[in-house]
Amino acid sequence: MATFSAATGCVFNWTAIKVSVIVVHRLVSGTHYLRKALNIMSKSFYHFLMKYRHPEPKDDISRFANQAYLDHAFPKSSKDYHELSSYLELNGHYLSSMSVFDEAWQEYLVSESKS
DSSP: OEEEETTTTEEEEHHHHHHHHHHHHHHHHHOHHHHHHTTOSOOOHHHHHGGGOOSSOOSHHHHHHHHHHHOTTSOTTOOOHHHHHHHHHHHOTTOSOHHHHHHHHHHHHHHHHHO
16 A cells, blocks of 8 residues: 655555564564674673672682773773773773783683673
8 A cells, every 4th residue: 555645745555564564663672683694682891791790709800800890991881802991001090910811811812702
């Protein structure tokens, strides 16, 4: 069913538009593999690191996670190694060594390759 809009002078096929919106909505909201393909589901490094937070940290990565959580300027949405390492070199006084970040980064890469 086509409808003419006097305001715009356009002819719309409302049924086709409605079906298209439903299909796109289902593709975007319903399929895990589509999200994965579009890289929508991948976690930021910060989000990954937060799984290591612990009230009584037992290792360097847990201490790093606790301190990153308290660091309000930490680049929370970043997935970029260079951006994160540059930030930590300038502001990561709470890291005992940058090798802690490198170890956490390697674990992040492994976990993201599996998801």
